[in-house]
Amino acid sequence: MSETAKLIQGRTGPWEIVLGLEVHAQVASNAKLFSGAAVGFGAGPNEQVSLVDAAMPGMLPVINRRCVEQAVRTGLGLKAQINLKSRFDRKNYFYPDLPQGYQISQFEQPIVGEGEVIVERDDGSTFTVRIERLHLEQDAGKSLHDQDPNFTYVDLNRSGTALMEIVSKPDMRSSEEAAAYVKKLRTILVYLGTCDGDMEKGNLRADVNVSVCRPGAYEKYRETGDFSHLGTRCEIKNVNSYRFIQQAIEYEARRQIEILEDGGKIDQETRLFDPNKGETRSMRSKEEAHDYRYFPDPDLLPLELDPAWVKEIEASLPELPDAKKARLQSQYGLSAYDAGVLVSDAARADFFETAAKGRDAKLVANWVTNELAAKLSAGGLEVAESPHGPEAVAELVGLIEEGVISSKIAKDVWERMWAGEGTPRQIVEAQGLQQVSDTGALEKIIDDLIAANPGQAESVKAKPQAIGWFVGQVMKATQGKANPGAVNQLLKSKLGVE
Template identity: 65%
Template sequence: MLDHLAYEAPKPKVIAGAKSDWELVIGLEVHAQVHSNAKLFSGASTTFGAEPNSNVAFVDAAMPGMLPVINEYCVAQAVRTGLGLKADINLFSAFDRKNYFYPDLPQGYQISQLYHPIVGEGEMLVDMGPGVGRMVRIERIHLEQDAGKSIHDMDPNMSFVDLNRTGVALMEIVSRPDIRGPEEAAAYVGKLRQILRYLGTCDGNMQNGNLRADVNVSICKPGDYEKFRETGDFSVLGTRCEIKNMNSMRFIQAAIEYEARRQIAIVEDGGEVVQETRLYDPDKNETRSMRSKEEAHDYRYFPCPDLLPLEIEQAWVDDIAASMPELPDAKKARFVKELGLSEYDASVLTAEVENADYFEAVLAVGGDGKLSANWVINELFGRLKKDDHDVTTSPVSPEQLGKIVKLIKSGDISGKIGKDLFEIVYSEGGDPEVLVEERGMKQVTDMGAIEAAVDEVIAANPAQVEKAKANPKLAGWFVGQVMKSTGGKANPAAVNELVVKKLGQ
């Protein structure tokens, strides 16, 4: 939890049924593709978008006699993820076979970890607004291999199988049923994605399927969830249904809303919710039955005979821990405490790891936290959004923006000139310091020159002088005229001081 904030838990979402009120209980199983160049048990490439069946090793295709070989880097990535979620790292783990038959699973089983996962219990704080957050418990993280992809829309009479994804390493991150509403579920996935991207263990690309969630939803009467937390008795939570393969925050929320109301209608009509796996149809905004919910015994799990148990040393875990980056909560807290940024600004700057890196690079050159934040958030992000860019494709580098901030901080240019300079750099490029000199944009700080400009404006507007003496607020008009006459180059503070003095205010 953030040290500098006092968090209170958000209230659970209450849905009014026809007969009574109900609360939601939600748990998520998030499948995150491990950021690795090679697959979990083979050296085949994990590059997305390759020609179908071009990234397939013999072991991925289940050729006879081919044995899996564990990818140590994928194990390290799972450990790194566990450390980022404040979880227990299990020095002993083992792989199991999960048996089921499907065309895109050539082995007829998936190598996974049921009994001895690589990562144990952890936790993650989900921000729900200023001073409001939910601490969600992580039950486990286990490594497993992905299946292939069945393609049904190329030919109406045939289905095709692409094995490129077969064997790609996945981390299944399983939460406890601590999430109490659709917004919290989306926020949980968003926060998890943010942490994974900071860690570099998953790119979080939901569009490509690199991060997807199975959402478990059940309903209960108000107060029953507290009984569950006290006793651990799952029966008070009602029967859960699982919505598979959600890869959109918006769809996650919509699917939970629909599923909750579906279950409420069934129970209030005297029926019973059937435990099953469902799919969400975004076009119809509804969930529909896919199959009955399988239990562990349905998959006939047994230890994988081709892989020895995985035993890692604490020293190796400690080395990974020593190389951990600063995570978003800690970075946000530092920005607030050390740079004096607002909670909102710090949140915006830390939302994506690329944004935070860009800001810190600007800060290293510009040297002023609040001024750098203002220029990154308001000027840069605003312009990038307008032009459909992000910081990774920004025409203005952090060094260039840092130099603009530095020029404003030193008084060499005003904020107004800074905006003009930003537009030049954004459109044409160039070194801001050189551009200021070449184009005569440097701020006038010579008090003699500024005083002459003030005297000229006052002498030319005697009627306005009389009005300003009667109403001191009109002094701003003179400041504006002086700035206009000097092309915005006069030091605004010096102009204001001289105007007030000469008007006798």
């Protein structure tokens, strides 16, 4: 068994999960894949539908160059092969929200071929997910059933919206790995600017393929490439949160194991996940490619890319998460964990780098990943929506570095900042929170304490760690404003402690 495989103990012995994902990412574009109709969330029903999207007779699709560019950018970001010649096909099936009676997609010749994504686990180790392909396709519309139980309403606003379907190999072995993969993929897409990654709006969603097998079967598949070793898979459609991905996988794996251990067989089918019940349910039998009767779309010529254009796109790629993480560690001396937390959100990483200019980078990282993150989370805010920018964090850290305030006082200043009392320096001056570093004033307090507590002073000589009691008393006497470093140094000198 692989060291990272999740072992599930059944009644008849152990089982392993094998997972492959098909992630549908809405292309960041102002228009649809084959029409000039606008895309956007929140429009009224059927307000963003062109004649092409509604499949009116005689309307012909015209490829959106921007969507092609975004697909190429994504492929390059995934270290994948860019196919200079690809083709669009018609995928035939009949749903009320598919007005053409087919979906324009790519089958045998996708725009992007094999690539890979390196994913971090919670313990810091990594695993690689192989990308099988990325292809462009148009989204279907949406059927609504909750307005009137006697009718189904169809909204075609999404019809024709450009999607990138990113298909992985079955390289994930646990629900945690699947969620981590989607998180990493989403981060890459957001860095590239090819998808906004908004899972709540359905702009990024995953079809999860789940199968179970006995230990050792996965290794045989990797050796031979024979999928039959992995068992029959079921596909869970349109899962749009990390938590739901994990819950759906855990439930589905248990369901399959119970069937197999009772002597049954797994039917290859498409299932839906019900988050309210925490279970999957059958949707339809899983279609194979021949069921869709794919054939080349006669209205679209093969797509041929200029190699020079692909090179231009490659040259314009931003610094991606893995490269940024390595640089933050090297340039700022951050731990792998802190750098990973920062780069998981491009805006957070940019916030940090702006705040860290000329400051203690590790201290800035702590404030950004802990205090700032906590405030934003509590308020349901994104980094870009923070009422306090990187300059404010830099100013606060600067006051700590200069010895004007202690780390403890800084937290009080931080709370006052969020209460709207002003900038860090304004708050410190207005509230008289400056740290007491005057050795003369501190010496008097310490001398009085030692004189009043001779027994405690003697015990420090025998047990040096007891000096903490004196530190606490000094801090109490100064209302927490004493410079801790100066206090410790003076106490050690006066009590004869090394």
